[in-house]
Amino acid sequence: MVNSNNLYELIAVVLFTWLLYAVIFAPKKHNLFPVWATIEVALTSLIISSGGFARRILLSIRRYGGSLVGLTSKHQVLVNFPGAERLMSQSYHSISAGPVHYTLFTRVFGANDSPALKKKLEESYKSLLAPVERTYLNEAAAGAVIEKADVPKMAASFVTFSSNRKSMMRWELSAAIRVITPDTPDKPGVVEANLQSLVRDFGFCISTPLLYGQDFMDRYPQLLDDFWRFDNDLFPLLMIGLPKWAPLKIMKDGLAARARLLDQMEALYRRIDQYQRGDSADFGADMSDISNTALERNKVYERENWSIKDRGVGDLTLLWGLNANTHPVLFWLLAYTYSTPGLLERLREETAPHIKLSQAHPPEIKSMDIATLCRDCPLLKACLFETYRMSVEATSIRYITEPISIEDGGCKRELKSGMFISVPHSIIQRDSSVYADPDTFVPERFLEADPETGKPAVRYGKLKPWGMGTAMCKGRKFAEKEIVSAGAAILSLWDIDPASGTWKLPAMAPGTGVKKPVEDIRVVIKRRVSS
Numbered sequence: 001m002v003n004s005n006n007l008y009e010l011i012a013v014v015l016f017t018w019l020l021y022a023v024i025f026a027p028k029k030h031n032l033f034p035v036w037a038t039i040e041v042a043l044t045s046l047i048i049s050s051g052g053f054a055r056r057i058l059l060s061i062r063r064y065g066g067s068l069v070g071l072t073s074k075h076q077v078l079v080n081f082p083g084a085e086r087l088m089s090q091s092y093h094s095i096s097a098g099p100v101h102y103t104l105f106t107r108v109f110g111a112n113d114s115p116a117l118k119k120k121l122e123e124s125y126k127s128l129l130a131p132v133e134r135t136y137l138n139e140a141a142a143g144a145v146i147e148k149a150d151v152p153k154m155a156a157s158f159v160t161f162s163s164n165r166k167s168m169m170r171w172e173l174s175a176a177i178r179v180i181t182p183d184t185p186d187k188p189g190v191v192e193a194n195l196q197s198l199v200r201d202f203g204f205c206i207s208t209p210l211l212y213g214q215d216f217m218d219r220y221p222q223l224l225d226d227f228w229r230f231d232n233d234l235f236p237l238l239m240i241g242l243p244k245w246a247p248l249k250i251m252k253d254g255l256a257a258r259a260r261l262l263d264q265m266e267a268l269y270r271r272i273d274q275y276q277r278g279d280s281a282d283f284g285a286d287m288s289d290i291s292n293t294a295l296e297r298n299k300v301y302e303r304e305n306w307s308i309k310d311r312g313v314g315d316l317t318l319l320w321g322l323n324a325n326t327h328p329v330l331f332w333l334l335a336y337t338y339s340t341p342g343l344l345e346r347l348r349e350e351t352a353p354h355i356k357l358s359q360a361h362p363p364e365i366k367s368m369d370i371a372t373l374c375r376d377c378p379l380l381k382a383c384l385f386e387t388y389r390m391s392v393e394a395t396s397i398r399y400i401t402e403p404i405s406i407e408d409g410g411c412k413r414e415l416k417s418g419m420f421i422s423v424p425h426s427i428i429q430r431d432s433s434v435y436a437d438p439d440t441f442v443p444e445r446f447l448e449a450d451p452e453t454g455k456p457a458v459r460y461g462k463l464k465p466w467g468m469g470t471a472m473c474k475g476r477k478f479a480e481k482e483i484v485s486a487g488a489a490i491l492s493l494w495d496i497d498p499a500s501g502t503w504k505l506p507a508m509a510p511g512t513g514v515k516k517p518v519e520d521i522r523v524v525i526k527r528r529v530s531s
């Protein structure tokens with residue numbers, strides 16, 4: 001059985017070896033986030049969090065001092081720096097996320113590195129973000145979009161009790177569903193499934209058609225498998241600089257998945273472009289439910305002269321931003337709430353006024369008020385925040401474009417232009433002086449009485465799941481609404497128990513933003529027995 005500590009030790013040794021290799025042999029490319037810096041961030045977070053001898057060594061060999069931890073002048077990790085928020089909020093003329101975006105764009109998402117593309121990305125990035133912000137960062141717009149998905153209807157078919165793949169929902173296909181008892185009017189059905197796979201694909205099927213339309217989903221049957229293979233397997237390998245020719249199956253399969261994703265995104269943008277010009281789209285595809293976000297982005301791509309191929313790469317980054325973190329968080333939220341004794345009942349009681357169930361068999365959600373679920377359910381919100389704390393590993397990475405002087409523990413320090421700085425927000429999430437018993441799921445730690453009204457209130461405090469400053473997450477309003485509505489709908493309709501008879505959550509491994517379980521959780525799912 002894999003133990004969390006052993007796993008992290010093993011990861012630390014592998015990372016350290018690779019760090020040495022990468023620092024020595026890495027090609028010195030101007031302005032790209034160095035591959036070894038990714039490893040430096042991961043190692044520094046691990047070592048600082050675990051403390052002890054390794055921490056003392058790291059602090060003694062670092063180049064500077066105070067909050068700056070790092071071996072080189074090219075990259076420094078900022079640890080517990082009180083002025084981080086202010087620093088990250090400075091104008092992009094002095095501190096910029098641009099070179100980090102370009103690094104991801106070329107190293108991970110598959111764009112061909114060229115000065116012309118770099119210039120194009122720099123000139124278009126803000127305009128490309130604007131349509132995302134208008135929908136995904138705006139309370140009312142994000143609420144209106146999530147309503148369109150009809151989450152209650154989708155949640156009613158979370159599992160269909162079907163053994164025939166043709167009758168299953170899309171999100172059931174990779175969940176290794178096994179029907180134990182078929183669902184009949186006389187006898188309620190029971191299925192076994194892999195929870196992580198089921199939940200993240202369920203989430204993907206909510207968010208993706210809202211952005212790119214149902215036709216895109218239907219036309220690309222391998223989409224979900226390719227997406228998770230790219231995210232789980234290929235992304236981390238490319239980030240730490242493993243060459244694409246490495247003779248590893250995981251690399252070969254990951255690259256093949258990315259190639260299919262890029263082909264399909266390019267074909268999608270060709271259809272969007274045809275539709276926007278008033279021409280008929282390839283294959284007579286139905287483009288009527290393409291979002292304004294995609295249409296507005298295409299206008300920017302067109303204005304800035306992006307090839308259709310590069311538009312595909314540009315929007316693979318958005319598809320990834322939309323899905324890669326949100327649905328693993330939804331999985332952990334459900335895993336924690338179902339496995340924590342007594343919590344499910346309390347959540348059902350709290351959410352009941354906002355989710356009206358029918359008396360029919362099987363019960364259905366007659367109405368769900370997403371706005372009040374998000375606003376008036378402090379325990380649910382505290383569970384979500386505690387899930388962020390346990391699972392999200394956000395890092396804000398920036399490039400210093402103009403020298404900046406910072407006040408650090410009574411000392412003045414100079415951040416020179418050309419340096420990358422990383423702020424790994426998850427270090428504080430595991431700090432026992434901030435969060436007592438940090439390895440245990442305790443949602444109540446985020447619940448406090450509002451000083452004015454005395455009512456329970458939930459505050460972020462030191463938690464930073466969305467990063468910070470000007471390049472903070474642009475999808476956070478939508479992500480929260482989606483997780484809350486999907487999570488609450490599933491909690492209301494379904495009973496979920498461990499197939500082994502006892503809940504045991506798997507160890508967590510580093511992911512691309514949210515930790516991954518080292519193995520899936522096999523569960524038994526039945527319709528909720530009303531209480």
Ligand code: HEM
Pocket residue numbers: 097129132136318321322323325326327329392394395396397465466467468469470471472473474475476478479513
């Ligand atoms: C639980 C879910 C999510 C988490 C934990 C998360 C976290 C993050 C983090 C940590 C960053 C980097 C911030 C920084 O550098 O300081 C980021 C950036 C970003 N996220 Fe999210 N995100 C989530 C969901 C979403 C969704 C649903 C979208 C929708 C499209 C989205 C779009 C973006 C974009 C566009 C950026 C780049 C912002 C910029 O460069 O200005 N994210 N996200």
